[in-house]
Amino acid sequence: MNLIKELAQRDQVFSFMMPSVSPVDVRHGPILYLEDVSVSFDGFKAINNLNLTIDDGELRCIIGPNGAGKTTMMDIITGKTRPDEGSVWFGSRHNLLQMNEPEIASLGIGRKFQKPTVFEALTIFENLELAMASDKRVLPTLTARMNGEKRDRIEEVLTIIGLETQRYQRAGVLSHGQKQWLEIGMLLMQQPRLLLVDEPVAGMTEQEMERTAELLTRLAGHKSSHGRQSVVVVEHDMGFVRSIARTVTVLHQGSVLAEGSMDKVSSDPKVVEVYLGEGH
Numbered sequence: 170m171n172l173i174k175e176l177a178q179r180d181q182v183f184s185f186m187m188p189s190v191s192p193v194d195v196r197h198g199p200i201l202y203l204e205d206v207s208v209s210f211d212g213f214k215a216i217n218n219l220n221l222t223i224d225d226g227e228l229r230c231i232i233g234p235n236g237a238g239k240t241t242m243m244d245i246i247t248g249k250t251r252p253d254e255g256s257v258w259f260g261s262r263h264n265l266l267q268m269n270e271p272e273i274a275s276l277g278i279g280r281k282f283q284k285p286t287v288f289e290a291l292t293i294f295e296n297l298e299l300a301m302a303s304d305k306r307v308l309p310t311l312t313a314r315m316n317g318e319k320r321d322r323i324e325e326v327l328t329i330i331g332l333e334t335q336r337y338q339r340a341g342v343l344s345h346g347q348k349q350w351l352e353i354g355m356l357l358m359q360q361p362r363l364l365l366v367d368e369p370v371a372g373m374t375e376q377e378m379e380r381t382a383e384l385l386t387r388l389a390g391h392k393s394s395h396g397r398q399s400v401v402v403v404e405h406d407m408g409f410v411r412s413i414a415r416t417v418t419v420l421h422q423g424s425v426l427a428e429g430s431m432d433k434v435s436s437d438p439k440v441v442e443v444y445l446g447e448g449h
């Protein structure tokens with residue numbers, strides 16, 4: 170019965186005939202695709218059959234209690250940690266599990282860690298300039314033309330991160346929030362397709378949090394020459410997540426516990442139980 174049904178589906182391709190490319194087409198949907206990903210550390214499954222899809226231009230928030238696997242998930246996407254099982258694709262052509270960290274970064278996957286790591290002795294402008302210099306995609310032979318383009322790009326990023334007036338100040342004098350924006354700006358210099366942002370508002374004032382919410386919301390979906398930017402934010406601050414989230418993914422014990430709007434996931438009894446258990 171099943172066989173007859175299967176044979177009748179003429180439009181379907183048998184699995185052994187499928188080409189070895191991911192089922193993802195960037196132009197119409199997902200830009201990042203994790204399927205059945207698992208990784209164990211000393212027998213402990215930090216990521217357990219994780220399935221996650223991020224759409225082109227999307228802003229996604231990932232929440233979850235301590236130890237849920239959020240950092241490990243980011244490490245897998247950026248090539249820092251290799252999973253034991255599963256597949257991870259960027260667009261339809263890039264199998265991230267066959268690439269190393271620099272290769273993955275050069276595809277346009279930028280990661281911002283929780284602690285800002287700007288060059289404090291340099292000006293904001295110089296920090297942005299350096300960030301571009303480390304982009305191997307910029308050909309040094311085009312120097313003359315690039316100088317103008319580089320300057321334009323720095324100006325554009327200064328406006329996006331709201332630090333135009335401080336451009337010649339040393340980064341060391343910036344507030345914690347401003348340093349975080351500068352570091353986001355340094356990632357933007359490379360025109361990333363996907364930004365992975367780890368706890369961006371930890372230690373920020375209310376006002377800085379509001380500006381960060383505006384910044385991240387604006388970045389997601391922004392069109393550059395490389396396509397539309399997608400942003401994945403891992404964050405513990407629920408108020409902040411509520412203020413920016415369209416779709417929230419709740420991780421627990423290495424897999425997706427719930428996904429949907431903030432209202433939907435926060436009223437999900439499974440989610441409530443996990444967070445109550447943590448004392449939130």
Ligand SMILES: Nc1ncnc2c1ncn2[C@@H]1O[C@H](COP(=O)(O)OP(=O)(O)OP(=O)(O)O)[C@@H](O)[C@H]1O
Nearest residue numbers: 210211214215233234235236237238239240241242
């Ligand atoms: N290199 C490692 N070796 C051993 N165990 C690890 C390693 N990395 C992570 N783990 C364990 O895997 C689990 C998931 O950790 P992970 O840091 O990904 O969680 P998280 O959701 O980011 O937590 P937090 O919100 O506290 O940052 C934890 O129990 C952690 O102790």
